[in-house]
Amino acid sequence: MSSFTVAQAIAWASSEFSATSDSAKLDAEVLLLHILSKPRSYLFAWPDAHLLDEQYTQFITCVSRRVNGEPIAHIIKEREFWSLSLEVNNCTLIPRPDTETLVEYALSIELEETASVLDLGTGTGAIALALASEMPNWQVTALDFSVDAVALAQRNQEKLAINNVTVKQSDWYQSVAGQCFDLIVSNPPYIEEDDEHLLQGDVRFEPLSALVASDEGMSDIKHIIDKGRAHLKPGGYLLIEHGYQQAIKLQQYFAQMAYTNILTIQDMSGCDRVTLAMWPE
Structure with missing residues (x-):
């Protein structure tokens, strides 16, 4: 004692x-x-x-x-997101409360009862599992390039017994070639390569591949928007989480790629956090 x-x-x-x-x-x-x-x-x-x-x-x-x-979440190997207890480790991002903004808005969109949903760069599976837990008739596909992240998301799915999610390894849309979805969501890498915040706080313990993108943080976002046109049903939506200073760039690129109904949503702190657009019918 x-x-x-x-x-x-x-x-x-x-x-x-x-x-x-x-x-x-x-x-x-x-x-x-x-x-x-x-x-x-x-x-x-x-x-x-x-x-x-x-x-x-x-x-x-x-x-x-x-x-x-070292982040608390890594020490205790757990983080709560959308009231779900998720296993976390250093192979991918720790789910943040701001990402619940994306989940909340995605759930507010009027979709078919049996909507097909794609989560790109799923990491722990946080977004996919949150959506699937709220909408048990949705069919959610969760993709990640990292084999370790895929294994982590699958463990979280099994632990939570959420059966309407399929987790796969994929380089963005690669494994869903030819498939179209009612809704695509993503929290992709969007931090600039020389951002000073990469040397601060929890992100020091998270993989750069899940944080950083070239072209001022926009390269992966642009790829998702561009290639998303071939994977959205007419009238389908694409929602992307991004940095608080990137909303205008996303809006402009969505418009350039012929999307409509473009809208940016703020997070709990009043920062631009999620931008969505519709693929026209």
């Missing part, structure tokens, strides 16, 4: 995180609950409970990793 109580462990870890985290106490609590395998109520009910020696050692290790900047 260690000398650390629950309350002391949280206080110590919070002080360790105070210089580098805006949510020091929450970070400490999340890590400790992960080690203890307890609900959050345990922290308030048993503040004087002592950590076992093994728990103490694990907690020290986790705190050290967090002090070095």
